[in-house]
Amino acid sequence: MAMGQAAFAAVLWGAILGVFLVFCYEVYVVGRDAGWVG
């Protein structure tokens, strides 16, 4: 059975948000390694 519209929206926006959070974490870690953030 096809997934519902709400489930599809959750999956799609969830993936976009997930990649964005990975980007934020990566910026933080690179900054921490460089001594730019504590």
Next chain:
Amino acid sequence: MVATRLALGLTVAVLAGFTGVGLWYARGRIDTSEEFITARNSAREGRLTATLIASVMGVWILLAAPEAGASFGIAAVLGYAVGEAIPMVAYAKLGPRIRELIPEGHSMTEYAHARYGAAMYGFVVLVSGLYMFVFVAAELTGIARALSLVAGVPQWQTATLVGGFVLLYTGYGGLRASIFTDTIQALLVLPLLVAAAAGAVLALGGTGAVYGSVAAVDPALLDPAFAAGVQFGLALAFAITGAELLNQTWWQRIYAGTDGSTVARGFRTASVANGLVVFLAAIFGLVAVGYADVVTDITSAGYNADVALFLLLEAAFPAWVSLAVVLLALLLVMSSVDTLFNALASLVTADLPRLLAGPDDRTLRLGARALTLVVAVAAIYVSLRARSVLRLFFLADLLGAAVAVPLLAGLYSTRLTGAGALLSSLLGLGVGLTFFPDFRGLLSALPVVGGALPAADPLYLTSFAGAFLGSAGATLVAARLSSAEFDLATLSRDIRRLDEPPATDGGEVSD
């Protein structure tokens, strides 16, 4: 359509910019062949994670991943994402183990030789080399195809430009240049991907409109239990897991990390990142079906699911969005091609001291750079000549799926012998080839067995799962039946830095 001159100008600017950065960063840092192929203990967590993301996220995520989504729906999208994540999770465990057992190693092939002997070594060189070479040729084919579709750039120009510029900085700066540029590329690719995906969803009218469009064309694509989608998704998970476990790229980065715990954390973060990125890219193939005339019947002459994302771009977005995707594609292709050029060169360079009987470091550095040049020229040539890189990719995946477990089991099992590992790999390969749908004419022509072959599995699941699980099962049996006892401590004695003399059997190397 984007103007050809504009696309070419952007291409040259991006390539020249990153080449300049790579050359600048590597200047004065590459004194030895050891530095060129290993960059030992140099990458902290941020840089290591970035290169683990950028190395594997090539232009294929804009072509092959959406193709799976368009053809087989949400289940295949999930299978693709899981397939990308599993090897990273595995290497989060394997990485520290490899550093512990072989602290001065460089490549999986030197491990294969020290652990299993010459026969398994030869097989691993063939499988790993073929997989990485097909990968890099597919990347050059992919970017050439993408720019041809979006802006009408002749394919030979794109392949030569990308291959040539990347060769310049990887031939000079080796792994260090690759990791440094990977870091910048990852930090550009991730937000660009988020902006492109979010912008596309909003421009198409939101998720409700997207859902309605896809459901109107083919509701099966939105069904997580769609049988063909589940089968193809599982097949991809086995195929990618096997092939990526044989990717020399990861062995280089295991040694490039500052320590074992940094390596484990980097691979864990990359498993989440790579899984999500592939999921997002693949789901846009599914979205494309709702808005463009995507032909997913592979037997049709009009088959175009392999460019589903670009059909969506053409059908629903203005030219500037296409230009942003060109930029994304260039960043993706550079980050994976530089990695693969260096990984392929390192695969052989690490073995040169054994093959050439004590060459000096200048010879090794020259050898590594010459190998990078050979790989680059060959990859550009093949990318311009190859008719179907995808079929070669599946063959390389099958070989990887058959060899991965027998090869890596030797890091833990002391009883598995070289003959046991090789026979397990060949048994897995035999099972996989029995159901493999490509090159069927060649397989059927084999004497004795050709006529007795069962029907091939067009969705590849029996083939890839058979190769992976068959070789894994045979490995367990071979280790159980063996009475041999391999001393894993000898690995660290046999495998030394390139700038140190090799130890003699049982001997010590003085400092």
